[in-house]
């Protein structure tokens with residue numbers, strides 16, 4: 001039996017009946033834009049590539065994408081300004097956005113994240129990593145429902161569907177860590193951790209956005225009831241006790257990354 005999708009010009013496992021998510025890609029370097037275009041389209045997405053911010057604004061206004069990938073260094077406007085412009089367009093705040101940055105200093109990354117963007121990728125990046133990141137963000141923003149079954153053979157999709165199953169039970173799995181929000185419980189290597197309220201809040205916050213760097217202020221804001229009464233070192237102190245509890249389970253593993261002078265993130269590997 002012949003599969004009509006094989007002759008459609010789309011990826012071999014793409015079902016032509018399922019609408020494919022549009023990904024706006026704003027990148028002025030032709031080589032990088034081409035790589036991203038290829039990676040996304042072979043994974044079942046419809047990339048719309050724009051080389052300037054101006055073009056991107058028009059494109060975004062004409063049709064809302066499922067997600068936007070914004071290069072920080074654009075010829076007519078920087079990616080952060082573009083992000084604000086796109087957010088101001090109707091429906092703009094609902095579209096997850098991911099920054100591409102060539103300047104890998106942590107400050108740049110945090111500036112990007114403090115704007116409320118969903119993630120960033122530092123150049124050089126692997127196309128596979130980019131596509132995986134796009135899938136994860138879409139899944140989190142619950143825009144995945146129409147295409148989660150499309151690319152059945154890719155390993156990423158297997159991981160994604162496993163993650164979707166886990167999510168259905170209200171569990172978030174990050175490596176050996178598992179967050180059960182309903183029970184307010186975190187397991188590490190299947191062992192339930194006995195955490196204080198703030199330790200739980202900190203780890204749960206990091207786990208909801210693996211890899212995302214949180215500044216101390218952001219953590220205070222999200223985890224503490226009265227952040228004004230607390231200090232940066234309060235966060236550090238609780239991270240320290242949290243790490244000790246994780247070490248008690250696995251001495252050689254530290255799932256929390258410290259970004260000196262910036263904050264904390266959950267390791268993604």
Ligand code: CA
Nearest residue numbers: 028071073074
């Ligand atoms: Ca650029």
